[in-house]
Amino acid sequence: MVRDQSNTGTKRLSRLLPSNRKGVISLLISLTGLLALFIGLIFYGFLPESRNTAITTIVLGILLILVGMFISYRDILGFIIQKKGRYSINSSIMVFAFILIGVLIYVLAARNSIRIDTTATRQYSLASQTTEILQNLQHPITATAFFVPNDTTSASYRISTENLLNEFKHRSSENAKFTYKYIDPDLEPTLAKNLRVTEYPSIVFQGQNSDGVDLSYTLTAPLFEERDISTAIMIASGIQQKKIYIVTGHGERDSSIMDIEDRLGFGLARDGMRNDNYAVQTLSIAQYEIIPDDAAALVIPGPTIDLSDIEANLIHQYLKGGGRLLLSVDPGTPNSYNNLINKWGITMIDGTIIDLGSSLANQPKTPLIQQEQFVTVDPINVITDPLSQVYFPGTIAFDQVLPADEMPDYIRAKPIVGTTMLSCLQFNEEINTCNQDQFTILAPSMAVEALKPINEDPDANATRQAKIVLFGDTDFISNYHFYNFNNSDLYLNSLNWLTEDVSLASVRAKALTYRRLVVTDREIQLIRGLSWFALPALMTILAFMTWWRRR
Structure with a gap:
């Protein structure tokens, strides 16, 4: 048988x-x-x-x-x-x-x-400001990414960077002005040398300004976020840089120190400004007795010596003319800086903030600001909307010089962040607690918009209002703390708000939530190919076997 x-x-x-x-x-x-x-x-x-x-x-x-x-x-x-x-x-x-x-x-x-981003944090969507930058490009921009295939550092950035560059290319599809390519520097060392690439991974952006002059800008890891790429595109397309002057001569933090472990260095913050397409210079007001007309903003990081009367008056007149000031102080800051901001409706409150409700690593004198503690009303929302957490290692508080109902209409002063209700001010460095009757909400940072100082006539030549951002702590922007949590974002967003570069303030790194499946484009293509061909082929084989047996 x-x-x-x-x-x-x-x-x-x-x-x-x-x-x-x-x-x-x-x-x-x-x-x-x-x-x-x-x-x-x-x-x-x-x-x-x-x-x-x-x-x-x-x-x-x-x-x-x-x-x-x-x-x-x-x-x-x-x-x-x-x-x-x-x-x-x-x-x-x-x-x-x-x-x-x-x-x-x-x-x-x-x-x-049609691209639909279903992630909770819009992880794969570009900010509207970035899209606007791409659509307004006048000349082509080429991004050349140098990644070593077998290098672990390159591999850790490759997937996210390629996805982001692909999204930039997709969003510029209307004018096709942005393109990118990946290069293995071991296979094409001459190209890397010609573009002056010495570190890997790096991305070189090449473009032209309105006069047809070739421009280039290089990003190195870890500066591969949407904000960094947007800034690089702006620089490579020749968008004019605004000038930021870091005031020196009063014991301020040293912007030349780049050591990431240094707790007094201000170099990383300076580089952060440059990465936001600012031209950053130092300025000794005492030496030159003038504030340049092209100053988009003055930055004073942690002064420890009083301003002279001449310097204080120059800064005051600069603000009256529509100037912008970013001032970060610390407990014990000389009184001349308080006198300066008093004229604009703000005063420093003596003492160090203790926050028993939210602090870093059980250090009550290092308030941890959570997302719900950021003020999100206009105009502060431009600074705070993208942020989730910052901390201040030893900070003073600010308040208005007059009760809210007595503040003049021409001055708008708003807290940027606030502590929890379990906070107080402490003058004794040895005490890290508060009495129950001392509990109150305090403001370690404030922003001011003003048409003129209190009880003074406005400057007839002023073309815009003055803006001031105040921080009661400078340690949070030192090299050691700058890139922790959203410390750098808060500081740079504040500078963007002062200089009215709100597009940069809105382009921030998004919180990355845990996902079970993260694949590359090649892996996506493989999954698609298996689903389109392998499974139908398997079903065809099974159908043929069934037919064969039933004949």
């Missing part, structure tokens, strides 16, 4: 195969052509960099199929004339039509794609 079944199966198989050598050769050539066509289509659809090879493979596959059919054209014609042949042709036409419709739908969808 077993022998009879084996003979029956052999007979069925013999009927499927050609009975002569010519037919066998034709079948082998046709099958090879089909395999080449299948492989070529996969390469063409899922490996864009191999499309030339894919097209060659597809053409070769079609030629092999035609050759195979030509060799056995008589047998094929005889098969078509038969009733079974006509049914097979009808089925083949229906399958081909179905595949063609699917391909057309895919092509139409690919050319008219």
Whole structure:
């Protein structure tokens, strides 16, 4: 019985195969052509960099199929004339039509794609300000990313950076002004040398200004966030840099110190300003007795020596003319700085803030500001909306010089952040607690907009209002603390608000939430290919086996 079944199966198989050598050769050539066509289509659809090879493979596959059919054209014609042949042709036409419709739908969808970011933090969406920058580009911008394939540092940035650059390219599709490419510096060392790339990973942005002068700007890890790339594009397209002057001569923090472990250095903050497309210089007001007309803002980081009367008056007159000031102080700051801001409706409150409700690592004198403690009303929301956490290692508080109902209309002063209700001011450095009757909400940072100082006439030549941002702590922007939590973002956002570069303040790193599946573009293509081809092929094989058994 077993022998009879084996003979029956052999007979069925013999009927499927050609009975002569010519037919066998034709079948082998046709099958090879089909395999080449299948492989070529996969390469063409899922490996864009191999499309030339894919097209060659597809053409070769079609030629092999035609050759195979030509060799056995008589047998094929005889098969078509038969009733079974006509049914097979009808089925083949229906399958081909179905595949063609699917391909057309895919092509139409690919050319008219709609991108939807379903992440809670809009992780893969660009800020509207970034999109506006891309759409307003006048000259092409090319980003050349130098990543070493087997380097662990490069690998840690590769996925997120490639996704971000791809989103930039997609958002500039209307004018096609932004393109990018990845380069292995080991394979193309000459290109890296010509672009003066010495560190990896790095991204070089190349463009032109309005006069046609070639410009370039280089980003190195870890500065690969949306904000960094937006700034690099602005610099490479020749957008004019605003000048920031860091005041010196009063024991301020040293902006030349770059050591990340240094607790007094201000170098990382200075570099942060430069990365925001500012031209940053130091300024000794006592030496020059003038504040340059091109000053977009003055920065005074942690002064420990009093201002002279001449210096204080120069800064005051600069503010009256519509100037901008970013002042960070510490407990024990000389009184001349308090006198300066008193004229603009703000005063420093003596003592160090203790916050029992929210502090860093059980250090009550280091208030931890949580997201709900940021003030998000206009105009402060430009500074605080993107932020989640900052901390101040030893800070004083600010308040208005007059009760709220007595403040003049021409001065608007608002807290930027506030402590919890379990806060107080403490004068004794040894005490880290508060009495219950001392609890109150305090403001370690404030922002001021004013048309003129209190009880003074406005400057007739002023073309804009004065703006001041105050921080009761300078340690939080020292090198040691600058890139912790959102400390750097708060400080740079404040500077952006002062200089009215709100587009940069709105382009901030987004909080990355935990996800179970993070894949590269190649992995996505592999998953897509398996779902489109492997699973249907498996189902076809199973269907063929079932048909074979039931014949």
